[in-house]
Amino acid sequence: MNIFDDIIKGSLREDAPNGDITTEYTVSEDETVSGSFVAKADGVICGLALIARTFELTGGIVSVDLKFNDGDNVKKGDIIAFIKGNAHTILLGERTILNLIQRASGIATMTRATAFQVKDFKAKITDTRKTMPMLRVLDKYAVRVGGGYNHRFCLSDGVLIKDNHIKAAGSVTDAVLRAKEKAPHTIKVEVEVESLAMLNEAIEAGADIVMLDNMSNELMKEAVKIAAGRVLLEASGNMGEKNLRSVAETGVDIISIGALTHSVKALDISLKLD
């Protein structure tokens, strides 16, 4: 679970740079407690491995007995995990764990609901780069757990040609050709377009993926016809509950949704100590 270690360490350092003074004043160092993480709302649980890893990184010994796996649906009242161990360790790690798995589960829950809406279509739901700074690896993991897919991770590992790149390069064609020439052969070249003319130009130039930016469903249907499988089509821009199904009906391959990670409703989870 190493890819989450930086997040856990950063969180613990922030929350207890000089220890947990309340616990130090009132609880003896060898006190043992047990308890359980409990869902206080229905949703998709995500990030369970963070529980044991956080306690481990605080240096104490806590046994963790998970009752669910990442991606399982939990109901309000479900016990997610039993824990038992050193009281100082548990009280120190509690908030870090809850802050992280509540967010991750919130993302997974929203992603599953979103994906469910378009389950009858081929369109895949993906995230964007609108994630919480320094938490991207967890945010994107939660999207996958919820049944969504990941877009590029960052600016360094994907090519997405936008308006400004096109202006600077001179034309869609020039921008795509440059990127096709220079990009690692392992990466696809994506272009954001605002019209069908631009779509045509992008396809001609050899783009692999075309992002349809804030297009009407009618235009997108046209785009699907034009593309005819030659490129992947990604719908983007204010995709929400109301229009999601109709967008999927247009036949696009991908629908990317920033709200999956930029406006997360945490799944309510609490730690009840016995």
Next chain:
Amino acid sequence: MNIFDDIIKGSLREDAPNGDITTEYTVSEDETVSGSFVAKADGVICGLALIARTFELTGGIVSVDLKFNDGDNVKKGDIIAFIKGNAHTILLGERTILNLIQRASGIATMTRATAFQVKDFKAKITDTRKTMPMLRVLDKYAVRVGGGYNHRFCLSDGVLIKDNHIKAAGSVTDAVLRAKEKAPHTIKVEVEVESLAMLNEAIEAGADIVMLDNMSNELMKEAVKIAAGRVLLEASGNMGEKNLRSVAETGVDIISIGALTHSVKALDISLKLD
């Protein structure tokens, strides 16, 4: 603005560990662009200093002309800031800036709306430790900008005696006395109670603040009478739009709300390049 530097650097490192390849392929290194950050929804703007600082930390030169101050209300369509400078720098910093100020503004917006609901009462709205890991200093700043107040920053700088501390110490009295004896004289001692009996015991023992955990409004009114100004009273637990005003009416001093920072709706802001 140094206190936000770690956040900005962490975000840039995450988003462009090996540069912005699309821009490198398509835009020349000395290209200049101008543009503006635009509000796409009404709200309270927050985090404006991050714009200039992020560009500065990427190493490029970008002039930033702010049209608002943190805490100002913005309307959909308002231009928040004009920028002009190196295209590579602007495209590199764009997402980091937006991710951060959208969140901060979302928090400030929600906090102001929340504080407005209780403006006729003495109760202060505060945040909690349910913030985004590694972003706490920004989250708590946004709460202040929105007109809220901060609770303790972390486990190391505040004493909050909860159920488990009381059990371990033996009684409310013992826990409070220990904390009063050991805590720096600059810190107040807060105790979470679940009954009026516990409240009385806490006051007798010398607590400075008492958190009323998930109490009914009736009980809280009683608590206010009992406390009679001898301790600060903090209402906590599922404070939401529906009950907030009635809670404030009980006469408590503080209402702490985790949702201000754990479930943030980002304020929609975009960067429009000319």
Next chain:
Amino acid sequence: MNIFDDIIKGSLREDAPNGDITTEYTVSEDETVSGSFVAKADGVICGLALIARTFELTGGIVSVDLKFNDGDNVKKGDIIAFIKGNAHTILLGERTILNLIQRASGIATMTRATAFQVKDFKAKITDTRKTMPMLRVLDKYAVRVGGGYNHRFCLSDGVLIKDNHIKAAGSVTDAVLRAKEKAPHTIKVEVEVESLAMLNEAIEAGADIVMLDNMSNELMKEAVKIAAGRVLLEASGNMGEKNLRSVAETGVDIISIGALTHSVKALDISLKLD
């Protein structure tokens, strides 16, 4: 003991960035040695947990058998701990351990002696922010072990209004009111005053603590009468052996002493290998 890890790691990195070359040249990698940490002067021992943790962080295996607990008085010649394990590990960690526990024990020793002088009075002895950079968490721990108390940890978690803040705010009253309004409710507001008039103003404005800066004992006695328990009074400024008892006699609540941590006489301790 996680809160000391950064100190230990920083010290080891400084002392052996590229290993211990003498030991590498002369001692085989699997050599085992035993020995004991011995007090070479009387004092209060402090920082014992650093012994095992330092060896652990160097990656080797060393058993540590402690003969004292933090806060115990040791006499010259006392064996503090027996150790046994890999010679490379022990020789690598030796200086880091000694540098740290000699300082911590020196602080604890001086603090106990200082606290002893005022044991007949209510005044608590506290530290200040005059600690060694990057070692504050250890310095302040040692003060507590020695029977002293901690002042605020840093600029971020305590309010201490000094001369300049007062000038900038306009008056004691203005400064205190602003701080009372803005500070987290968990933190007390302290003001440094130079006269009884300022003391009166601070109390009226609602300060929680008043620091009496370099006042004569006579003035401090007056201050105690004026305060009458409404605020905590802290005596500060050149508190030393000669005047400490007389200061305590004035009835102040707190005496803060920078010398506890800015001018530390290390307690002599050595590692004797068998």
Next chain:
Amino acid sequence: MNIFDDIIKGSLREDAPNGDITTEYTVSEDETVSGSFVAKADGVICGLALIARTFELTGGIVSVDLKFNDGDNVKKGDIIAFIKGNAHTILLGERTILNLIQRASGIATMTRATAFQVKDFKAKITDTRKTMPMLRVLDKYAVRVGGGYNHRFCLSDGVLIKDNHIKAAGSVTDAVLRAKEKAPHTIKVEVEVESLAMLNEAIEAGADIVMLDNMSNELMKEAVKIAAGRVLLEASGNMGEKNLRSVAETGVDIISIGALTHSVKALDISLKLD
């Protein structure tokens, strides 16, 4: 002055992880102040470059007008430097600067006094590795400024064969030969001996430096005769005011003194704001 940057940054991070809240509450962001660093005791000033560098690293603009150079003697009341600039920056950096230059000046002051005692002899005064963790580069700089000399910086850049290395290697001769064979040709090989027999063996084996550990002055005089310039002789062990001159009279080349850095009396310096 880059070699001190890690120390300054570490200190600022420790002292104001989330800003200086008192100043934020009471002083406006663009307030300017001026003031001066003043010596409150006689001594050798050291670390002056840290003043400007600390303010620079906090991000604010402060002009610094130094009135002395490192190594100058200052008298109680002397103004060391005038400063003028942003109030927030100055109040933020004040304690970090004072903690560092008070220590550095304390070390320089004690070193000069110590070196003065042996000025009629060839013996050089050196420090040891008994420095404050993470501050070694500053501690050793202060020793040089005070007129002392540095011993090896750390375990990685000097060879000092002690008792345990000799035991592990089998004999003084074996240990020295191994080290001479393996050490970089740029480093001298030093051996700690407890008798004249060991001294003879060390010289025969080709040691470059011999440390005379806790030897009587009589024995050291013998050692000087035996060595006859073939090796450098270092006196070590409880070198203090009383015996220093007599040790130097023995004719040793080096006298190393741990107390220069392990038990530092800070030179009292304060920042007086106008």
Next chain:
Amino acid sequence: MNIFDDIIKGSLREDAPNGDITTEYTVSEDETVSGSFVAKADGVICGLALIARTFELTGGIVSVDLKFNDGDNVKKGDIIAFIKGNAHTILLGERTILNLIQRASGIATMTRATAFQVKDFKAKITDTRKTMPMLRVLDKYAVRVGGGYNHRFCLSDGVLIKDNHIKAAGSVTDAVLRAKEKAPHTIKVEVEVESLAMLNEAIEAGADIVMLDNMSNELMKEAVKIAAGRVLLEASGNMGEKNLRSVAETGVDIISIGALTHSVKALDISLKLD
């Protein structure tokens, strides 16, 4: 040039953790020198931006007048850049700069020579992950400057299914299908195959790229016919001077060469001070 900052800082920290003592002992702090970087062999120059950036990061002021651009051919004796500035800064940064640009130029030189051999064919020359740890971003930049192309940057941003993945998944088909299903739509799926049967299976399953591992030229010609443009074909395994042209003649799209970065002959460059 921020993407190289971690490399420069890491190098300076390694080379001068406590300053450049020789220069401190012999050169005054305000001494100015000028000089020039000179090619001592023919090759392709690369990494020129590191010169100014290294001096900048050491904190001193040095003017740099570049006479070439990255990718230019230089001849033995050519002056690459004139520099002038603080002597301490220049002597401190010299080795870091030379170590880095000699390596980068060595890579660019070898890459250009390699690419030249296959210039009559469509095959692109790419690097691999056989780069120097922590220098990958520079190594891969140098490959591009030399006229080569980059393969995936790391394990996190490319899919390359090898033998073991196939075994674990059950078959080429299963492995490809899983990867196609799960991978971000922005990334192509590559499979390493050892036979034409596997190639066929990979194409059928929808692979985007097929790596032909250590295949004979005859087999590769067959592979090119089979692929018929449906997938990119990458030749891999002991590509060297002798066989490179003949491999390119087979018609493969990509030839990846580990030796470009794992066995680099530094281009000889020196700094001549006037």
Next chain:
Amino acid sequence: MNIFDDIIKGSLREDAPNGDITTEYTVSEDETVSGSFVAKADGVICGLALIARTFELTGGIVSVDLKFNDGDNVKKGDIIAFIKGNAHTILLGERTILNLIQRASGIATMTRATAFQVKDFKAKITDTRKTMPMLRVLDKYAVRVGGGYNHRFCLSDGVLIKDNHIKAAGSVTDAVLRAKEKAPHTIKVEVEVESLAMLNEAIEAGADIVMLDNMSNELMKEAVKIAAGRVLLEASGNMGEKNLRSVAETGVDIISIGALTHSVKALDISLKLD
């Protein structure tokens, strides 16, 4: 093996910042594999401890059964180590391990071959500071394993007076005297000279080591006569296969060779999984 931890961690972070996506998509988390590291060319093996340590630092469990020790000669086809453990861990650490031990073994191999050429002479072969940034501790270890010796580690722990230092100081004599006066007594003073006159001056001034920069063999023979054992003589500058033996014949003590580490041919090693 802690001194290599920063290298391993840096490499893993670079190679898999967000995990190994191919393996995640195709291999189950509890899959176990076994395999062996195999030499694919003859050479000197070096860095074997990195195998187990890398797997340990990835967090997984892998048993490693080494068949050789660092410094052993291996032949093409030799199995260097058997490994068995978690597939994810092994695939994650594979490239880091290979990149590092291939380089270290390449250095050790070249060093041994070089040292062999001068085995009949007293001259020791040493490295220089022309190592790979951030890998110096490994590069220099490999030189030792190959039978070479280390020159100073960095600018902070050795004195090497070059042309510019001499100019700045005024003369060879002045530079040497300053360095002798100021340098720690544990460090030798080395001077680079270009003529016999300078050599004489350096010896007179008390230098410990003299570097003969690009001198002819004839001059070096003269230098050896002049030095007559009073200083160590180091030959430097374009030492290669052709002239190495003849340089050693001149009688110099040390021959330093940058190419040992600046132009490394990796020893071919692969991991074959069963």
